[in-house]
Structures are given as C-alpha cells and as structure tokens.
Amino acid sequence: MQKLEELFTGKAKSVFKTDDADKLILEFRDDTSAFDGEKIVQLERKGMVNNKFNAFIMQKLQAAGIPTHFESLLSDTESLVKKLDMIPVECVVRNISAGSIVKRLGVEEGLDLNPPTFEFFLKNDALHDPMINDYHIRSFGWATEEEVAAMKKLTFQVNDILTKLFDAAELLLVDYKLEFGRFNGEIFLGDEFSPDGCRLWDKETREKMDKDRFRQDLGNVIESYEAVARRLGVEL
Ligand code: ADP
Numbered sequence: 098m099q100k101l102e103e104l105f106t107g108k109a110k111s112v113f114k115t116d117d118a119d120k121l122i123l124e125f126r127d128d129t130s131a132f133d134g135e136k137i138v139q140l141e142r143k144g145m146v147n148n149k150f151n152a153f154i155m156q157k158l159q160a161a162g163i164p165t166h167f168e169s170l171l172s173d174t175e176s177l178v179k180k181l182d183m184i185p186v187e188c189v190v191r192n193i194s195a196g197s198i199v200k201r202l203g204v205e206e207g208l209d210l211n212p213p214t215f216e217f218f219l220k221n222d223a224l225h226d227p228m229i230n231d232y233h234i235r236s237f238g239w240a241t242e243e244e245v246a247a248m249k250k251l252t253f254q255v256n257d258i259l260t261k262l263f264d265a266a267e268l269l270l271v272d273y274k275l276e277f278g279r280f281n282g283e284i285f286l287g288d289e290f291s292p293d294g295c296r297l298w299d300k301e302t303r304e305k306m307d308k309d310r311f312r313q314d315l316g317n318v319i320e321s322y323e324a325v326a327r328r329l330g331v332e333l
C-alpha cells in the first residue's frame with residue numbers, strides 16, 4: 098500500500114490518498130481542538146493513543162456486525178480505511194446528560210436518560226455545528242430517508258455494543274458522536290471512535306476521563322485516555 102498525496106487536513110487527522118482508489122490513510126495527529134477549533138494545542142502521544150483506541154473499537158464493532166470503514170492499523174499513528182462518501186452530519190446518542198444538552202435545555206448534568214436521546218448536528222464549524230432534524234437532512238439532500246434510518250439504527254446498535262464493553266471496564270458511556278458515509282451504495286461507520294468524540298466517566302467516582310478534561314482544563318488529558326485504553330485492554 099503506497100501513501101500518496103494529502104487529500105484533506107482536518108482538525109485532528111490528516112487524510113491521504115493511496116494507490117488504491119477505494120482506500121485512504123487516516124493519520125491521527127497530536128493536535129487537540131475544542132469549541133469548533135477555537136482552542137487548539139498539541140498533546141503528546143494523543144495521535145498514537147487515539148489511533149490504537151479507534152482501531153480496537155472499530156474491530157469490536159465490526160465483529161458485532163456493524164459495517165465500518167476500518168481496514169488495518171498501519172503504524173502507531175496511521176490506519177487504512179475504506180474511502181467513504183461522507184454524509185455531513187454528526188449522530189449523537191446520550192445515555193446521561195452532559196455537554197451541550199445541559200446548556201441548551203437547562204437540565205442538570207448527570208441525569209440518566211431513558212430512553213437514550215438521539216440528535217443530528219450539521220458538520221459545519223463556521224455555523225458551530227447546528228442541531229438539525231431528519232427533515233433538514235432529507236430536504237437539503239444531505240441523505241435519503243433510508244440513509245437517515247440506517248444511521249439511526251446503526252448508532253443505537255453501537256450504543257448497545259459499547260455500553261456493555263465500557264461497563265465491563267467500569268466506565269459509563271455518557272454520550273458519543275458518530276459519522277457515516279457511503280461505500281458501494283451501503284452505509285458504513287467512518288471517522289473515529291476515541292475519547293475525543295465521546296464522554297466516559299468512571300462508574301464509581303464519575304470522574305471525567307475524556308476530552309472534557311481538555312475542554313474544562315482538568316489536566317491529565319492523555320493520561321486519562323491511556324487509563325481508559327488500559328482498562329479496555331487496548332495495546333498501546
Ligand atoms: P474535522 O473534520 O472535524 O476537522 P478530522 O480532523 O478528524 O475532523 O478530519 C478527518 C476528516 O476525514 C473528517 O472530515 C471526516 O469526515 C473525514 N473522514 C473520516 N473517515 C473517512 C473515510 N473513511 N472516508 C472519507 N473521509 C473520511
């Protein structure tokens with residue numbers, strides 16, 4: 098597999114073409130951003146930790162029947178993935194209230210949500226990723242009704258698989274964001290699943306072990322990502 102020119106530089110990952118038109122290389126960088134790219138710093142080892150964390154989770158999801166873009170780990174910071182035609186929406190499931198929903202609805206942090214909530218956001222930093230609904234997605238042609246249904250179904254299936262996986266590691270999966278894309282007419286899970294895109298709390302103490310440590314200046318950001326990885330059995 099040959100790594101060719103860079104196709105896109107995101108906030109946390111760089112995307113490279115390969116000599117296979119159907120495959121891309123994702124390079125996980127140490128750049129860490131919050132508040133739509135307003136706060137950016139480099140956190141040593143983050144690229145490596147998130148690349149390996151993501152590979153571990155994607156393989157678990159794949160084994161449980163979720164179609165994912167993940168192909169293989171290429172190095173400490175690079176993974177080979179299927180090239181998807183990305184749908185520009187973020188799918189968020191919340192099991193416990195935290196983050197934007199607390200501000201938006203004026204609810205307390207830490208409430209158990211039964212059933213878990215589902216939200217779509219438009220992937221657009223300039224507009225601060227506004228919340229949208231199924232109709233916006235269909236009316237503006239970002240995805241079809243069938244694709245919307247597939248994304249919702251897969252996002253909830255991921256919740257069933259991962260809440261159990263994290264529970265066994267004494268962690269609460271508070272919320273998470275997924276992105277999907279098309280490959281040969283089918284919907285695949287793309288992008289990444291790492292502590293950058295989910296909230297994880299210690300089950301006993303409810304200590305935050307995810308990107309909120311960076312957002313809220315709590316310190317020990319990567320140390321916490323590594324602690325989560327160790328609990329799950331991810332080899333770093
Ligand atoms: P951001 O877009 O938020 O700055 P990243 O730094 O993570 O995020 O950039 C990675 C980019 O690659 C994102 O735009 C994401 O949608 C895209 N991407 C992720 N997986 C794939 C894939 N399999 N095929 C094509 N694009 C992908």
Ligand code: UDP
Nearest residue numbers: 189195196197198272273274293294295296
């Ligand atoms: N999230 C993400 N990327 C985004 C927005 C949110 O990965 O652009 C994740 C975030 O880490 C959290 C979940 O989606 O796990 C819900 O985020 P929320 O709406 O609470 O927004 P936040 O306040 O975290 O920006």
